[in-house]
Amino acid sequence: MSTRRWYGGRLLIGAASVVALTVTGCGGGGNSGDDFASASNGKTDATTSKGSSSELADYVEGQRKWVKCLRDEGFDTSDPDSKGRVDLGDKSAWKRDPKALKAQEKCASLSLPIPESLLKEQLPELSKDEIGKNRRYARCMQEHGAPDFPDTGADGHFQESAWDATSAGAKRAARVCAPIIGIPDDAPTPKG
Template sequence: MSSRRRFGGRMVLAATASVMALAVTGCGGGDDGGDGVASAGGDKTGAQASRSSSSELAEYVEAQRKWVTCLRDEGLDAPDPDSKGKVDLGDRSKWKRDPKALRAQEKCSDLSVPVPESVEKAQQPELTAGEIRKNQQYAQCMQEHGAPDFPDAGADGHFRDVTWDSTSAGAKRATRSCASIIGIPDDAPTPKG
């Protein structure tokens, strides 16, 4: 993995505590930061963007069904995706240790697709005014204490999906300085870069 990491809006405050370690769905369930999928927008009208979003969701859910079917064909007990394409695999660490699950994941990997940006945005929880303020303060603190490329929090409180260097000395210093804003004790261990 390079020294640059993705930080997307899907990250919750707990992920922020681990210095934005990339949240990956356990079996490659389609979460790769949203790369490679165009989002609805550009010069499209709101109705066109909404239709495009609905179409992306339907395509994503269908792709997830095919992936789950493949896993089942390989002998795994995988649940159906929900209406937004999420597949609840339970204890993901079990899936990462089980040789049968690893073989199935490898065999079905070509059916695993990234979460479209429009679907990802629709799945983000709505934050309270306090959570929004906390995320905005955290972003500002990080930028002022050594991580100038840390993503800003938008008006909705979710962090913008940008690449930033979480391994630099400044980023590590900023993480220690700002951890208390998001409820992480000052003496919590920081990830190694």
């Protein structure tokens, strides 16, 4: 399950993005910036590890093909790292540069989504302050109208859980709690 699915509302996707961008400093990625998301439940048995390493190898190889296509179209970028992440440099240039736009169009079919099993591996390690902020945010959401909002795990990342982001209580909680993670009180709330 991806972050987009379990976060439901646009405001909360934005909130998670703000937290992640603040925490990671906008890490690069070849997939429209989606370098962080849900958890893989921490499975470590041999079958999962073997499947994950094969999936990782396939993903990294796919990212190499995508980068080659971008380069062939005149947009210079770095090779993918060992986890398949690609540093695209200045994201605003990526969205405005005619070469980048042409390369994006031409190479879109080669850009792979991050496999579910690799998402947890790509989450940044959070500091004690960041873990505390995420825990305060989860508790605030739960206490102000979204009792089904997910708790955080020991690593400080929100646990994978379905919750109703469209309820009146969730919207109210999002407005009340947004400042905890750096979203202004007057940010737009999701319709629904």
